[in-house]
Amino acid sequence: MPRQGDSTREQIVVAATRLFYGEGIRAVSMDAVAEKAGVTKKTLYYHFTGKDELVAETIAARDQPTLELYMRWFAETDGSAADKVRGLFTRLGHSVNTPRWRGCGFLRTIAELANTPAHPAVKAGAAHKKRFEAWLATELHAHGVRDAAGLARQILILLDGATTVMLIHRDLAYVETAGQLARGLVEAAQKTGRD
Secondary structure: OOOHHHHHHHHHHHHHHHHHHHHOOOOOOHHHHHHHHOOOHHHHHHHOOOHHHHHHHHHHHHHHHHHHHHHHHHHHOOOOHHHHHHHHHHHHHHHHOOOOOOOOHHHHHHHHOOOOOOOHHHHHHHHHHHHHHHHHHHHHHHOOOOOHHHHHHHHHHHHHHHHHHHHHHOOOHHHHHHHHHHHHHHHHHHHHHHO
């Protein structure tokens, strides 16, 4: 059972995550976070030394749940490795095709803090992308796909590109096209492995 302090910290992280994602990191003050979380500023600063620490915590808190979502989508898609990779894009497209979606929270955070590459949130976002890539490489390797690590990197580039262009145009066709390309890459790698 979580201690009261733990639940208060979690409450702050949830409120900050919503605000940062909806409005942007720089646009949100610590006063706004305290108000949204229903805590005093003193309580907020008891749990977090400052905004940088809080931003980093919001990114770190989304890492594992996001990775688990991709793992579930991959596992739930029937068929070959190529089908499963295509399924990642299909499921992503359906989940982001809403008016409230504001893009990939990891990419948005990294972009907003691009002038501070040593920021802990930038490092946490980069680490998340590396974990996704490593997980996908492991899955592809387990399915007998040749050059799984290189292919996982290409798929990550397609996935991040698709979410970025989807944010710009709000057109699901971009995610679908990227998914078709990713599937083709996996099929080509599997064919090369059999030759």
